[in-house]
Amino acid sequence: MRALLHRHRELCERAVDPLEIAAGLEAHGVTDRTAARFRHRDVFSLAEELYARVPRGEEAAQPQADEAAAARPAHLVSAMAPGAVAVATAAGLRFTDGGARLGAGAAGAVALAVALGWSLRRGPLRAPGRARRVTPYLVCWLAAYSLLGDGLLAELVAGGPLGPWPVAPGPLVGLALAVAPAAWVARLFSARARRGLGGSRGLEEFAAGTRPLLLGCVALHTGALIALLLLTSLLVPVVIAPAIALGLLLFLARLLTVHGYPQAAVTGLAFACAGEALAPAAILGGRLPGCGFLARPVEAAVRTWGAAAVPALVCGAAALGLLVHASAALSRASAHTT
Structure with a gap:
């Protein structure tokens, strides 16, 4: 167990909860069969022991704060920008012709790329x-x-x-x-x-x-x-x-x-x-x-x-x-x- 803890110490120290450790262990090839060799029923049980063995500071809560910030509803508003630009460009192409139509298409393509x-x-x-x-x-x-x-x-x-x-x-x-x-x-x-x-x-x-x-x-x-x-x-x-x-x-x-x-x-x-x-x-x-x-x-x-x-x-x-x-x-x- 000490060797396993030493190998995955960084993962255990930055983990927010045992689930983070379980996911990391799985990514490194640790399975329920491996956990059984350490007398645990599954990877989740093994992760709980590793989580309990490693001390953490207050900075461990930072990943949760980052995730919450990434999921703020205000960020979904930015996803509406490409659609708004595309509709405006399509309207411009429909009501213009000649050089104006070409300019509207080029400007719309650039704006759509930026918005996306x-x-x-x-x-x-x-x-x-x-x-x-x-x-x-x-x-x-x-x-x-x-x-x-x-x-x-x-x-x-x-x-x-x-x-x-x-x-x-x-x-x-x-x-x-x-x-x-x-x-x-x-x-x-x-x-x-x-x-x-x-x-x-x-x-x-x-x-x-x-x-x-x-x-x-x-x-x-x-x-x-x-x-x-x-x-x-x-x-x-x-x-x-x-x-x-x-x-x-x-x-x-x-x-x-x-x-x-x-x-x-x-x-x-x-x-x-x-x-x-x-x-x-x-x-x-x-x-x-x-x-x-x-x-x-x-x-x-x-x-x-x-x-x-x-x-x-x-x-x-x-x-x-x-x-x-x-x-x-x-x-x-x-x-x-x-």
Whole structure:
């Protein structure tokens, strides 16, 4: 026991309660079977003894204060900024033309990026020091494809492009509006999971209660996203299926990043980006002599279901993969430390 205490002394000293120690031990590979060697029934019981053995000062309460500050309702207000900017930009694009329309679009894109960055640095969606540097570039690609990709792909299948292809701002407006419910759902999931961690007496019990909570929160966010996309369609045209798939992918990626799994988020986003890039590349490659077979699958999908089928299938598959991973990763106690 003394050797175990020495190995995890820093964890025990900064822990707010035994649950923090249990989550940290689990992250370091300590299981209920390991705890049994120390004559404890499970990791929680072992954590309680370690917590009792290590003295702490008043600074141990600081993590709880930081967590409470991160969950203040005022921080959720910042999540409404991207939606407000997106709606204003869409209105500007609708009522302008020519150079004024181009200027409104450029200014709106910059303002939306600033508002989104501000909202992600506050409240339940913040992930200080956890997000990978490549993540913003992947998200920018997905957003750009949502704006321009379907029009370009349709033009390529038709033999073009012969000129400017259509722009579809509708999905981005709906996704920007969905940042606010995403922040609320992320806060709900974190709070309920922490509460479940406090009432659990074993890792299996906690995992069994967290998985349905995660699925319920994902369903809640999806329902809010669908409602906002339908509302957005009253202002600008929106193809619902690919927007839902992209919104679910971005939400799961951010949730995994917030809870300490940024590499899984990057993998899912990169898969979606690669799939969307391969579709137009296959069409262009099919124009080379003897390479027509490259374009046939994409052309068949576009002519059967439309150009929106490509991002819907690709982002949907990536989101499904992240959901499967999240159901295992986010049901661990170590994913819910402060």
